[in-house]
Amino acid sequence: MPSSTVTDEIELVGTGKGGGGSSFGDDGNSGGGGDEWKGPSGSGRVPQRAYVTGMTIALGGVLMFFMALVSAYIVRKDMPNSAWVPFNIPRILWLNTAILIASSFTLARSRSRFLADDDAGFRHWWGVTTILGIFFLIGQVIAWRQLAAAGVFLATNPASSFFYVFTAAHGLHLIGGVLALLYVAFRPTHRLTKGTATEVVSMYWHFMDGLWVFLFLLLLLGR
């Protein structure tokens, strides 16, 4: 069995007493962030900025998922004998796109009201954003029904397959966004937490907005 060592007698260094001795040891530089966290006795177990980091990372993963689909779209369309039959994009998508872009502005408005400590304004614009988001989703369903009425289904041809895949995948993500908006709207949490919550949800929502504009242009111009 291992013998006892000198360090056994040396006490553990206490909680977060400043940063490490950067001049000691071989590597004192870079790192970033390590010195700010004061351990879990500071403000809750998880530092608030981890939520922002987490959302940034999550969006990276979501982006890879959609880019895989997009590259499949590009490859599949240009295949020889691809059986690709372009169809007319339902016109309501223009309206839906406008609604979604508008929702990003109302959300930005809501956040600036929040940061200005105007609770009523914040809740008002947050609610408007949520409703616009729900309108967008309803609009997408209407677009599907119009296509179905015109005889264009998921399996009709690769162009329609990709159309349904893109809109469904984006729609699912947007349902998640609406749920997150509702979560914040109905949850009276402590100001600081909500600050992070509104920020994180805004990041997600703006990203989904931008992603939709990209997909819409792809479906429109890349037919």
Added chain:
Amino acid sequence: MSSHAQTGHAVVVEPSGFIRKYIFSIDHKVIGIQYFLLALTAVCVGIVLSLLMRFHLVYPGAHLPFVSGGIMTPEQYMALVTMHGTIMVFFVLTTAPQGGFGNYFLPIQIGAPDMAFPRLNMLSFWVTFLAFVAILAAFVVPGGAPISGWTGYTPLSGMGEVTGPGEGMGQTLWIVSISLFCLASLLGALNFIATTIDLRAPGMTLFRMPLTVWGWFVTAILGLLAFGVLLAGGVLLLLDRSAGTSFFLPAGMVVNDQLQPHSGGSPLLWQHLFWFFGHPEVYIAILPGMGVASHVLSTFSRKPVYGYRAMAMAICAIGFLGFMVWGHHMFLSGMSPYSGFAFSVLTMSIGVPSAIKTFNWIGTLWGGKIQFKSPMLFALGFVSLFVSGGLSGLFLAQPAVDNMLHGGYYVVAHFHLVMGVAAIFGIFAATYFWFPKMFGRMMSEPLGKLHFWFTFAGAYCIFMPMHFVGLAGGIRRYADATGTNYGAALQPAHMFMTYAAFITGAAQLVFLFNFFWSLKHGPVAGKNPWNATTLEWITDSPPPIDNFGGHYPSVYRGPYEFSVPGYRQDFIPQNLTPDQAALLK
């Protein structure tokens, strides 16, 4: 979002009920052990499948009591191949090093109380568990397990029952399982990255992180970027099978005299999506092992890691290059020779950071006071197997040579040495090394050594001859090649490998016995049985619920201060202040 952001002390209380404590726990240590046990179960299943395959290869006509019909059909053999590969790659090599040890030790090694998002962590595990249940269910559904290999190549995997037993419900379950696994791994990766970025203790700069943390961190980034792509492929494949789309299925296919109703899809598209994930995936399996090897080699040589920064940067370089080489799995898919050339050069360039790592491992050992404990033996075995298996990769990386070797046993030998066995050795090294910390007791050294020598020799006996079988034209995934002249000529080699496989498999029982016996009867370990320097060794074994009992460490030095000249003690823990360290002079 956080619901507990009140200021003041956030006391971590251990949940009382059995279910909250051990089943739906949000403690990263419990979740780490859950992942580990999942992988342990999976590896037992995987080994049994592989032994059945080895048996069938040498006794293709034998009557087996548990096989319906008595004699194994080629389809049943293919089902074994598929399930063995899938279970091993996903549920063992991806699960144990990252989900298991990463989950348990990454937060402790950076001085954090838990992962950044403990509930998400629990969700990751349970979704992985569901994925495992789904893949096991494929054994018992009508038609049995799928037959399209761990790579699920289209069109076979996309068409349903017409293409064979197992291609119905079994293949669907395979896709569902893999998609769930992707989802869980994405959530896990997110958690690992956020934790490493935001939860490091004061003073724990990036270049003071143990190399294990570097390994888990870069692995998580690879996972984040790769699993989403496979998930997208899985969704499209599922639609091809069940909704009648034609993403991957070409027109005019006739199967069993039936014309298939698909049009214009591209089987190669699946290969691209799969291997864009698949090559990073092989590094997802091995990078944590590299971290563990560096960590263990340093500890048991009583020397700092040679070229620590170069080691960390090499991990990053391997991760980065790993995304640009997937085409080397597709040299024979009819790609343009120019693309083939580019993929070939990029592939071989991965040899550079790999060689840096190997050189530095040897540099770490050089002149050290080497202690041949079980973890050290397995770390040395890791280096050996990684080099032996990696070198054959350089041959495969040349399109002209690959023309002959692709689809044969040479490839199987390559990836089993470098990925299969090397990563398993990394897992074993980690198990022997951290068992005392996780369970408070030591594993038996004599049994560990016995286990090592049988497994090490066994692995080489199985996979070295396999290279020659490949060079002689032996083709992988053939259930029975004894009917051909060249096939019959290779039987003695197959016989040798099968015997070696059974002996090596039996040697794993020594490990299982050692593991479970030591849980109860091993000698009590104490805080720091290996005299190691990183933060997990300053806390109790096993660590308390919040990892450090409320005394969160600050970090004052790099992770590998062994045998520092002028000190009485040959290791200086990362949390010692300069004043405290001065007492050791």
